[in-house]
Amino acid sequence: MGVPLLEDVLHSMEEAIKAREENLPPGSYEKARLRFAHAETIVPFSCLLGLFLDGSEYEKIQKEKPLELPPQPPKTRDFRGSTMAPFGGNNMLVLYSCPAASSPKYFVQVLHNEHPIALPGCDGKDFCPLEDFKAKVVTPHLKHAFDNLCNANLDDPEQESLWSWLLGSSQKAEL
DSSP states (O other), X not given: OOHXXXXXXXXXXXXXXXXXXXXXXXXXXXXXXXXXXXXXXXXXXXXXXXXXXXXXXXXXXXXXXXXXXOSSOOSSOSOOHHHHSOTTOOEEXXXXXXXXXXXXXXXXXXXXXXXXXOBGGGTTBSEEEHHHIIIXXXXXXXXXXXXXXXXXXXXXXXXXXXXXXXXXXXXXXXX
């Protein structure tokens, strides 16, 4: 459940852009916001961003379709817990501004354990225009509000389909 964290990261970026565009004096706004957590946060957050997924897997997840299990464990794979969340593992989302008038003004770069990593949601690019990042990576996750998931009424037919997707069945489950 990294959605609240992703929302907070995007909000921080938007606040930084606002401060820059309003020419606020240095020291009156944040230049960095650091968040510290355990592997139990880094792994789901990495998955939420689509890191370590190929393009087709990412598209399936964005459409809330399940991934097929391979008939046997793959010999090579990018998704490894030991490399995703080693001791001191981290994710950095860096906001860049571009002074060139011919390109988008702001870009997001994701670094995982200090190494740039391409975002499948941004066509595998290391630098994703902020508007594409919002539209292709963040917005698809915001259609299910975190509070709605935690306070769902399982007797409501509209909410039942979401729970069946989350729980992997069409039957209601006792929570």
